[in-house]
Amino acid sequence: MSKVEMMVNGRKVAGEVEDRTLLVHFLRENLGMTGTHVGCDTSQCGACVVHLDGKAVKSCSMLAAQASGSDVITIEGLAAGGELHPVQAAFKEHHGLQCGFCTPGMIMAAVDMINRHPGGLDEKTVRAELEGNICRCTGYHNIVKAILAASGQMSAGAARAA
Amino acid sequence: MYQTNYHRASSVDDAVKLLKSSDDGKLLAGGMTLIAAMKTRLAAPSDLIDLRHVGELKGISVAGKEVTIAAGTTHAEVAAHGELARACHAICHLASHIGDPHVRHMGTIGGSIANNDPAADYPAGLLALGATIVTNSREIAADDYFTGMFETALEEGEVVTAVKFTAPDQCGYAKFPNPASRYALTGVFVARRGGEVRVAVTGAGDDGVFRATAIEEALAGSFDPSALEGVSVSADDLMSDIHASADYRANLVVVMAKRAVAAAKG
Numbered sequence: 001m002s003k004v005e006m007m008v009n010g011r012k013v014a015g016e017v018e019d020r021t022l023l024v025h026f027l028r029e030n031l032g033m034t035g036t037h038v039g040c041d042t043s044q045c046g047a048c049v050v051h052l053d054g055k056a057v058k059s060c061s062m063l064a065a066q067a068s069g070s071d072v073i074t075i076e077g078l079a080a081g082g083e084l085h086p087v088q089a090a091f092k093e094h095h096g097l098q099c100g101f102c103t104p105g106m107i108m109a110a111v112d113m114i115n116r117h118p119g120g121l122d123e124k125t126v127r128a129e130l131e132g133n134i135c136r137c138t139g140y141h142n143i144v145k146a147i148l149a150a151s152g153q154m155s156a157g158a159a160r161a162a
Numbered sequence: 163m164y165q166t167n168y169h170r171a172s173s174v175d176d177a178v179k180l181l182k183s184s185d186d187g188k189l190l191a192g193g194m195t196l197i198a199a200m201k202t203r204l205a206a207p208s209d210l211i212d213l214r215h216v217g218e219l220k221g222i223s224v225a226g227k228e229v230t231i232a233a234g235t236t237h238a239e240v241a242a243h244g245e246l247a248r249a250c251h252a253i254c255h256l257a258s259h260i261g262d263p264h265v266r267h268m269g270t271i272g273g274s275i276a277n278n279d280p281a282a283d284y285p286a287g288l289l290a291l292g293a294t295i296v297t298n299s300r301e302i303a304a305d306d307y308f309t310g311m312f313e314t315a316l317e318e319g320e321v322v323t324a325v326k327f328t329a330p331d332q333c334g335y336a337k338f339p340n341p342a343s344r345y346a347l348t349g350v351f352v353a354r355r356g357g358e359v360r361v362a363v364t365g366a367g368d369d370g371v372f373r374a375t376a377i378e379e380a381l382a383g384s385f386d387p388s389a390l391e392g393v394s395v396s397a398d399d400l401m402s403d404i405h406a407s408a409d410y411r412a413n414l415v416v417v418m419a420k421r422a423v424a425a426a427k428g
Contacts, residue, residue: 002168019168019210020200043198046264055238055267061197062268065168066190066212112263131344132262 004068008033009077017064024048026064027074035075035104039134046133049105049112050074056112058132075104078111086157087111087150096146098137109133110147114154121151164206170215174298174321177211182319184209189321191234191273194265219272219323224249227329233272233322238263240271250329252351252426253291256283259337261344272322278370280311280401281345285371287335289362290351293327311370330355332385334426336418337365340405347406348414350374352422354385361419366411368399377419386427387420 005014008031015030027033027050038060039047048060051073059067078085084092087110097103113129114121121129126144135143167184171177181187187209190196199205213219219234224245231240240246241258260266260274260283274284275295288295288304295302298321307315316322330353337349346365353360359381361374380393395415400408 018165020163020166022163022197022201041201043194043265046262049264052267056264057267058264061265062193063168063197063210065170066193066214109264116263129263132264 002065002068004064006067006069007071009073015064019063019065021064022060023050023052023062023064023067023072024059026067027059027072030064033074033076037101037104039101039105044132044134045102045105046109047102047105049108049133051108051112054115056109073108075108078107085111086153087114087147090146090150090153091143094142094146094149096139096143098135098139102133102135102137106130106133106135106143110143110150113147114151117151118155118158120155121148123148126151163200164203166200166207167209168212169209170212173216174218174323177213177216177321178298178319180209180211181321184211187211189213189276191270191276192236192268194261194269194273195277195279196273213272213321222246228326229253229329230324230326231271232324234270235272237261237266237269237271237274241266250291250327250333251428252333252335252353252422253287255425256287256335256337256351259283259339259344271325275307275325276314276316276322278308278312278314279345280367280370281340281343281347281349281365283335283337283346283349283364286346286349286351286362286364288325288327289371289373290353290360291327291330291333292353292360293325295322296324296326297322308371311368313370328355332426334422334424334428336421336425338414338418348411348418350377350415350418350422352377352381352419352426354381354426357382359385361422363415363418366400366415368401368408372399374415374419377416381419381423385423387423390416390420390423 037047039045043061185208188207190210237257237260247254293304333353335351337346348366349364361377397408397412400411402408
């Protein structure tokens with residue numbers, strides 16, 4: 001057993017887990033935060049993407065013990081004060097989901113992608129960057145539209161703030 | 163996943179100590195292969211020694227043409243390194259096409275070459291670049307390091323700490339990714355230093371990464387895709403599986419070599 005401690009969405013959490021516990025299971029089962037999904041369990045689908053110390057990672061492919069001491073952001077941590085994050089709002093506006101199962105991972109991947117491309121994104125880049133996220137409904141078209149819209153909005157916001 | 167015992171190493175020496183005191187321990191770098199293998203019970207180490215927090219395993223240094231990449235450097239860090247891109251763009255290009263963005267945030271160059279997956283990208287890059295693999299006890303030439311499918315020259319308790327190479331005059335990498343896994347169905351890295359050309363192939367060999375001497379000889383005469391017209395590679399030692407036959411891969415080796423040379427000439 002390992003004692004793990006980490007910041008999750010700005011809150012300090014701790015738990016005693018088996019060493020083999022995956023980060024995604026720690027989030028879902030120990031913390032009850034079920035927004036992060038397990039889709040394929042083979043590291044391919046990206047439904048489990050969270051941010052670890054500011055970078056998108058697959059929480060089904062790392063142990064909770066590996067993440068101990070880190071800062072984790074999940075889909076539950078994006079909306080501030082009841083207001084949707086711009087990427088969440090864009091997914092709603094552009095109907096970037098069908099069944100919704102892949103959506104938490106898609107949104108976490110999109111936020112990471114936009115953070116890494118502060119100058120903006122084009123469609124080709126978005127599609128290439130979505131390599132690690134699978135939508136079984138094949139709803140990519142509106143997902144790409146939503147990410148492009150959010151990217152434009154967030155880049156414009158950053159430019160205004162500068 | 164079977165039970166395991168997690169340890170976090172504070173230094174390379176500490177990692178070696180933990181590894182030696184474990185029953186059947188394994189070093190954990192980014193874990194992008196090992197954790198997946200443990201989940202499917204293809205691997206069941208008694209102990210995991212996590213190298214991700216070892217400071218001495220981080221970082222890239224570029225001094226003129228001399229490049230050193232510490233083993234714990236992630237694919238994302240290699241892909242995005244401006245100075246490295248100026249010295250040897252192809253290695254950044256290679257890193258930027260491994261897996262997906264999330265995998266590249268965790269996976270490391272040391273982990274990749276310690277595993278030596280027959281379809282991994284880095285083995286082709288390092289073999290073609292004539293790189294040196296640095297461990298906690300010695301330096302190993304890439305020619306001697308990659309000994310076969312999932313096999314390396316590493317001894318028990320030996321830890322890869324860095325790779326180093328001299329940037330060539332020109333180099334390029336082209337891969338035909340498996341449409342499902344994005345591993346290389348065939349990937350070819352070419353590097354030219356003066357009149358010497360080294361060409362390494364991943365994804366296609368029956369026993370892991372190898373040098374394509376017929377292509378090297380053709381390109382030594384003229385470093386141009388047109389030099390490979392009519393050049394063929396024997397399918398004898400190539401892999402056949404559900405994804406592609408050995409003949410198909412033999413053809414891909416030449417096609418990818420042409421594209422890699424075109425990329426090298428930019």
